Amino acid sequence: MSIVVNLNTVLADRNLKSKELAEMIGITEANLSILKSGKAKAIRFSTLDAICKALDCQPADILAYEKE
């Protein structure tokens, strides 16, 4: 897919671990891993909202479009 998830970069900038973020936004580590690996088919606005709130960032910081 051409949509890239840059969650790892944002997490590294904030010195946060995946486990901590998963707990903060209320999703399982497995689901967060699916999202980070780019295997997810879609992302709910509620999840995006929770991630942006937890990481104090914009959706564009997490998601990017790259031409294939």
Add this chain to the structure above:
Amino acid sequence: MKIFGPKSLSSFFYYIFRSISIVLLAFLSYMEFAFVTNRFTVQDGRFHMKIPLTANSIDGNYQSSDILTISLVLIFGILLFYLLSNIFKALKKTIIFNKGIVKNLKLLTILNLIIGPVLYFLIHYPIMHKTEFRNIHNLILLIIFGMISLFLTYVFQKGYTVQSENDLTI
């Protein structure tokens, strides 16, 4: 009563159809074993074979064509009930749109739309040497059953895709 999932009507049908396929397999095995070991009587050109533990018997013309026809029909029946039991086994799961049901419905479609009619014509002409076209309702039923199965395959295929997308929506 629940239709899908564990302890449901699907579960009940799974056991029923799986039992029928096992009984048919045992019946076919016994029949072939009896023919090989001469455990039958022949009278006026007809064979008579007692079914163990029951008061019933198998009778038919003592000709290779009749025996082959019975065997082929039984094999078809075993496959049909086995696939039906597999479909209901897949419907026993909590998530009914799964790979198992799509695979088994595809096989059921092939069995009814290809193998069934081929077997019908094979039995009718080369094996039984019939000149007139009889028992066409069997063929029509096979095709109707096959068409329903074909549409169900695509419905469940679509359902499986939607289910996968839903599962991968975070």
